[in-house]
Structure formats: C-alpha cells, structure tokens
Amino acid sequence: MSLMITDECINCDVCEPECPNNAISQGDEIYIIDPNKCTECVGHFDTPQCREVCPVDCIPDDPNHVESKDQLMAKFLQLTATK
Template identity: 60%
Template sequence: MALLITDDCINCDMCPSECPNEAISMGAEIYQIDPSRCTECVGHYDEPSCVAVCPIECIEPDPAHKESLDALADKFAAMYA
C-alpha cells in the first residue's frame, strides 16, 4: 500500500530527497506522497526510506491505497522498465 504523510508533519525537508521514486512533494501545507509513484521503496530498499528518516514518525500506510507486495513490485517494474 502506498504511504501517507499525516498532519503531524513539521516540514523538516528530510523525506523528499530520500524518496527514490520522487513521490514526495510539497502540498498546500505539508509534504504529500503521490500514491501512483510510491512503492514503499520496494525494488530499492528493504524498508521505506522516508519512514526511516522521519524524525516524528508521521508517515504511515495509506488505507485508501491498499496494494500487495506483488502489486508494489509490479509498479516499480513498470516505472523503471
């Protein structure tokens, strides 16, 4: 499933540069994750890099975009084909 940045985000600027899929950008008030580009770092790392660097742990699974590990791997393959 894609990830979601909650309203607890403090705009620390850590996550955008860590995202290998360039899925994180500034929204109206806080950073946001594009679910069409988020693979939870499947194909790149063992864990989501944005979650690893977030100092306040405000990045969580997005219940509106549930995807299996296989679906995330397929999305990665399609983006980098």
C-alpha cells in the first residue's frame, strides 16, 4: 500500500529528501506522495523513512492504493531497474 500525506501536514520539508524513490513533492498546499513511485521504502529500508521523520504523524496508508509487500517489491525493482 502506498502512503499519503494528510492536510495535517505543516510543510516542514523534512520528508521530501528522505524518500529514496523521489515520490514526495510539494503540492499546491501541502506535500504529496506519488503512488506510482511510493514503495513504503520496501527494497531500501525496513520502515518508511518519511514516517520516521514526520513531526506531526500525517502520513498514513493510502486506502486508494492498496498493495502487498510483493507488489511493493516489484514496483521497487521496476523503479530501480537499469535502462
């Protein structure tokens, strides 16, 4: 399951540089997570790094993008494949 950022985001800028897949970017009002790039850090780390650094705990699972660990690993392999 990819993650999402809720409107509780305070735009503190700490999550964006922590994302190894560059899935986090500044949206119109708050940061957003691209579900096509988010692997919950599967393949990189044991836990989602954005959640580790978020001071307001505003990064829950995205119920609109449910994925298994195997699917997240497949996405990681696709994102990191050498072209």
